[in-house]
Amino acid sequence: MHESRLANLLGAAVLTLSDRMTAAAASAAGVSLSGTAALVVLAEFPGLGGTDLAHRLGIGQPAAARMLDQLEARGLVERQGKQGRGVAVVLTEAGRAAARRALTARQEVLVRALRAVADRDALEPVLEELLRGLHAEVRSGDLMCRLCDRPGCVAQRKICPVGAAERRS
Structure with missing residues (x-):
């Protein structure tokens, strides 16, 4: 198979799966894609500070702070006591449920896609x-x-x- 064709096939598959997976996860969580990623990361690593979370999400610290403000206003995260110069962020029960819904929706998209592979x-x-x-x-x-x-x-x-x-x- 020609390398250019293989690259195109991979690109189309990856882009389509990414679009479907991220849309399903964000819809299930009921927040933005970066908010969904934050919920999933915090479910696995509770107590991260905003700067560490921003690094893990690939966004700037100011954007992470705004996103955390929105998640906190929706009752999905809580900021807790100081961790050095930062503040620890943890999920509320509603945040944990939203993270679980996002991961389930993500998994369903990927499992459906894999059914096409013999x-x-x-x-x-x-x-x-x-x-x-x-x-x-x-x-x-x-x-x-x-x-x-x-x-x-x-x-x-x-x-x-x-x-x-x-x-x-």
Whole structure:
């Protein structure tokens, strides 16, 4: 297969899946895409400060502060006591429920897409290799996995390829 065609096929698949996955997750959470990512990250790492959260989401600290203001106004997060110079952010019960809905919606989109692939077992090592290569360029597992179901990635004693690449770098 010609490399240009393969690149185009990958690009179309990735873009379509990204659009569908992020739209479903944000709709299920009822907040913006960055707000949804924040809920998912905070579900896995409660107590992050705004600056750390901004870094994990790939946005600036001022944008993260505005987003946290909106999430707090909707009763999805709470800012708690100081952590050094920052303030710890945790999800409320409503925030945890929104994060769960987002991850469920994300998973449904991806599982439906995988049904079109006859040999899913052959796809797993290809995706692992692709993610390791992407990590070498992006160099941030937190950014790459900001909408991941982290426990699902390591189910059945599997090793997350992004986490493994992060540890090696």
